[in-house]
Amino acid sequence: MKKLYKIGGILSLHDDELQALAIPERVIQVKVQIPGADGKIKTFIGWRSQHNSALGPYKGGVRYHPNVSQDEVIALSMIMTWKNSLLQLPYGGGKAGIRVDPKSLTRAELELLSRNFIDAIYKYIGSDIDIPAPDVNTDSQVMSWFIDEYIKITGKVDLGAVTGKPVELGGISVREYSTGLGLAHIAKLAADKFLDGIEGRSVIIQGFGNLGSFAAKYLSELGAKIVGISDSKGGVLNYDGIDVNKALEVKHRTGSVINYPEGKKVTNDELLVSQCDILVPAALENVIHKYNAPKIQAKLIVEGANGPLTADADEILAHRQIPVVPDILANSGGVVGSYVEWANNKMGEIIEEEEAKKLILSRMEKAFSEIYKKYNDLGDQDLRTAAMVVAVERVVKAMRARGMI
Structure with missing residues (x-):
């Protein structure tokens, strides 16, 4: 709510409109x-x-x-x-x-x-x-x-009526990996703006489930070097690079990536504050907070999980000028994939996998461009605020047009 009221101030919304948005x-x-x-x-x-x-x-x-x-x-x-x-x-x-x-x-x-x-x-x-x-x-x-x-x-x-279904029931295969695919490409776009490119950039991914593992795969394909990964049992850090396929095999065989043979075993807390170019918190909410935010060594954070940063951490990282790509963009590949599945069901199953991938990435790239423009227009706000302004303003315009506010 605090964030919504901040956005309301930027957009000059009155209290009745904010109440309509909040409830x-x-x-x-x-x-x-x-x-x-x-x-x-x-x-x-x-x-x-x-x-x-x-x-x-x-x-x-x-x-x-x-x-x-x-x-x-x-x-x-x-x-x-x-x-x-x-x-x-x-x-x-x-x-x-x-x-x-x-x-x-x-x-x-x-x-x-x-x-x-x-x-x-x-x-x-x-x-x-x-x-x-x-x-x-x-x-x-x-x-x-x-x-x-x-x-x-x-x-x-x-x-x-439901998305995320198996292919046999009208699902699309891209839905399984769309969140990780989308995050990797948003990370590349952000790295192009803030780090002079993704090629050779070191990446730490906290959380090696569906999202984290596919993000690692696609980031590697884009030229980044995965140097740290973890799951609920702990993680591993290896600045020579981690083989994503090997890590997946180890996790499947032993139950945890902590058993990856090369590198240093670390806790999740240690992994988050380790040196890297790009940090992807892709596990739980509130893992970056006022106590560890001052110790973050990443140059760019791309939120994989929902709400991995507390409000205090947001302020600290903004003060430290470390860009944070917000979850509502970075992990939105899943819902865009669901949209493609839903539209495909509505049209009678006519979308092929490669077309679905292009639709997902083009929609996310367009959103990133909008956010980056708003970020520059606002001047003194972070990427999360820019994203929220774009999103809330669109909802407000629709509600006004429909007479809902």
Whole structure:
């Protein structure tokens, strides 16, 4: 909210307009119950926040996590509004979460939980209303259960009602790697502006999951040198360079990249403050804060995770003149990939993989150009503020045109 009010000041918005932007249009709370393997009923709470529909149907992921809260879901749905606006996607922002540890469930219980969640919210979703997608601890299999249950209940074979599906159900193969692909190319564009190019630049990636590993792959192909990687168990630092394919094999075989044979073993905290040209925090939120921000040695930060920097860290890094490419741009390849999948479903499956990649990258490059221009126009603001100004202004104009404010 503090950031939104700052943007409101730059755009000269009045309080009523800021309230209209801040408050979600609808928050659906549901009770999801399933019979456990022991015969007892297990009860979970879930939410779907539909933040803003000025630009189109709500769009955003569904997460399964034991610490999910209504406030978190609402905040994330607002971020999706800005992200979709920034990328000029025909969507508003949405987000969902169920407070559950999916690792504690059997596969059958997980399937039933997923189906029962759709049973609870099906009236409020659809390809022209609200389109769920994968997020933390959900994947293409969960989306398969979602779309199957939606079709059963509604009688509508509306494959565009959910994205992140398997290819066999109208998904697109590029969706699996679109977030990492997009981040790598945004990092290149930022390096061209701030570091005189990506070629030979040293990169540290904190978080070597789907996003981090694909980002490493594509950054390597663009000429960067991956010198540090990590996962939840720790990381490795090797200034001679890390072989991304070998690191993936080690992680698959041993369970962690910390077992990569060459280089120095480090903690995640140590990795974040190690020397490099480009730092990609691609794991958890708030990992860069007021205590370690003064120690950051990177010359450029590209946010892979959602919210990896605290507000204090933002201010410290801005004062230190270390550019930060914000998450709403850097990790938006996933939602642009979802948009291409949705559009493909709407048109009858006519988009090929290479065309999909070009669509994703061109949309992200256009957004970067807009942000960089706004960054220069504003003069005394950081890239995050520039991105937010572009995104919020577009939503405000749509709301005014529709008479919503």
